[in-house]
Amino acid sequence: MMITDSLRKEKIEMNLDRNRVVRMFVCGPTVQDKIHIGHARTYIFFDVLARYIRSRGYDLFYLQNITDVDDRIIKKSREEGISAEEVASRNLNLYREILSSIGINSINFFARATLFMDEIRDQVARLLSKGHAYRTSDGIYFRISSFPEFGRLSGQSLESLISGARIAPNENKEDYRDFVIWKLRKEGEPFWESPFGQGRPGWHIEDTAITESFFGPTYDIHGGGSDLQFPHHEAEIAIERSISGEEYLARFWIHTGMVNIRNEKMSKSLGNSVYVSDLLKSYSGSEIRMALLKSGYRSTINFSQDMLDEAKLNSTGLTTLFRKLKNSKPGKGIDNFRTGWIERMQEFLDDDMDTRGAIIALNEFSSYINSNLDNISQDQREYAINVLQWSYDILGIFDLNPDSGSSNSLIESMIDLRNSMRKKKDFHSADMIREKLREGGVYIEDRGDTTVWWIE
RNA sequence: GGAUAGGUGGCAGAGUGGUUAUGCGUGGGACUGCAGAUCCCAUCUAUUAGGGUUCGAAUCCCUACCUAUCCUCCA
Structure with missing residues (x-):
């Protein structure tokens, strides 16, 4: 390098x-x-x-x-x-x-x-x-x-x-x-x-x-x-x-x-x-890392609140993507699936530790996977998770959110109940369940016929 | 005064001679019962100023101006 x-x-x-x-x-x-x-x-x-x-x-x-x-x-x-x-x-x-x-x-x-x-x-x-x-x-x-x-x-x-x-x-x-x-x-x-x-x-x-x-x-x-x-x-x-x-x-x-x-x-x-x-009272460690690694290491950084807020958005986006990958159901798979994302980030890092370039590549990867999230196969999904895991291991600019999607029968049954309400178009009751879950710190998201949940 | 980096759109920030990245913001659209997330399109008539080299300059050269860091506390 x-x-x-x-x-x-x-x-x-x-x-x-x-x-x-x-x-x-x-x-x-x-x-x-x-x-x-x-x-x-x-x-x-x-x-x-x-x-x-x-x-x-x-x-x-x-x-x-x-x-x-x-x-x-x-x-x-x-x-x-x-x-x-x-x-x-x-x-x-x-x-x-x-x-x-x-x-x-x-x-x-x-x-x-x-x-x-x-x-x-x-x-x-x-x-x-x-x-x-x-x-x-x-x-x-x-x-x-x-x-x-x-x-x-x-x-x-x-x-x-x-x-x-x-x-x-x-x-x-x-x-x-x-x-x-x-x-x-x-x-x-x-x-x-x-x-x-x-x-x-x-x-x-x-x-x-x-x-x-x-x-x-x-x-x-x-x-x-x-x-x-x-x-x-x-x-x-x-x-x-x-x-x-x-x-x-x-x-x-x-x-x-x-x-x-x-x-x-x-x-x-x-x-x-x-x-x-x-x-650290307002931002996580990984968000602070994101903010600082978005600039080249030798450049002067002019620190501002905006810079941290922007980093927080970026960081959350990647955390969200990881969560979705962990919870989504595999699809048929897409043709000409693009790989080589880790190698691309390595190219940036090999060139004078260009963390900024690596983050841009990672953002492109994020868009690409988000666009195809419902279609990628099990193998493609695992590949994508690997890319995120690698980025996490090297850069540490987002969180892996281990709590999300793990089995919890109470939460799962509440979500099942809510989905049956939604089928009956009883949205009032469905929204009440969603509200209850949120009060307990559980966030949910409807994706097609499945519902993803996580704890913040 | 000396040394070293720089001066790019509303903001941040790439790009060392030839389709003006990327992110945030802003506007619109798709998806959704709603929310959330995501995607797509558009937008912001951007290269400190003045010369020069060149068919062509943000990029190379000169001049000026400006900014930051260091010149025995410093990450």
Whole structure:
């Protein structure tokens, strides 16, 4: 399959190896607060990518880090009078609940940074001994001048970073572009022991320590939001390659676009964050997935209520189709029945994970089956159910509604009674039964001489 | 100022030289006792502006204007 590699800045063949584990790492959140729709966009995309790669016969290990110690978490712990560890644990639990609500089930391991202190200290020590890092009075810094390729991923040259710089000067640093890898302990902050003094890790080195301990110095896929390209992913590359001497850190770099609100990025200061937990009050996880997967993964999404409402319609349509297929009676079959729908979706996904194209193909499939629903044979019906099942497994943009049509003698007999009323043209009584069923949460639909029902 | 994406109908959003996708919306029709779902047809005189290349440009080139993201908090 083809994928746009952020480092090479072109669409290239993603040649993975079926004979060994495919290693994918995606930058997870700092567990300081609830996650917003922008996080969801990124994690839903990589969830689909992971599912798809696996469906193609690869054994993929999907690793995600969790930043569970940082300035914002510490700030929050002070505000609430509880430990930073408690803040992090609480938000991590919330995070995992939300992931499961939006159908993200592909992550093999969540690596909390604070559980990898040995590996972090070890990386700091190796960088120091190789001359890639140095001590100051407030911490240990990575020496950016020792890694000339810094800036390649984000298209920034070291020089241009000087002219556009808007960072506060720090006289402790040799060069203000240097970044911290170990922060020495400050009063009232959590700290860990280390040979270079009590303190806590800098952000960038957490991820390299985690990936090195799971995958070694190189791995296959590194993903994350495009806002992490600079400086975070640049720093990861600089750290790990300085340590390993390898030509690369990850073979493929994949970045998702931002989700904007009214044309602006979500941020705390603008107060425009849309939290997933709030959306889940009105929309299902699969509807949220539909809304986000309808755009190409690299494009900026301008979030709106309309977008979700439209996705909800799309999603419901597919759920309805699945329900009908499960309940309808087979017909004689139609000639020249069109197949190849899964292959068509695969073509889209093989071309830079075009989920939007795959959804369009799925909608066409939906129209086609709906048009022929009363005529398709048992085999054709099973094929159609397979297509939907496959789409559900990979994209997760609608629901399979397992409750519908299962045998329930009370409901069935009420429907039989209603249909005999209808035959006698006693529509008043028939409508009353329908009303009663609806009060009990049972929806029915007359299709020719059969009646389909489901529970919402 | 630098880097990177873009600017397409009422809205969202494809399309890298030659029948103007697709979804939502809107109008009409079919089906139905009704409802629901679905299907069909139509509709919205759409390509930021100005030049250029070409038989032909949304697509390639130039200029201008505009927008977003990044340039050490960030998914």
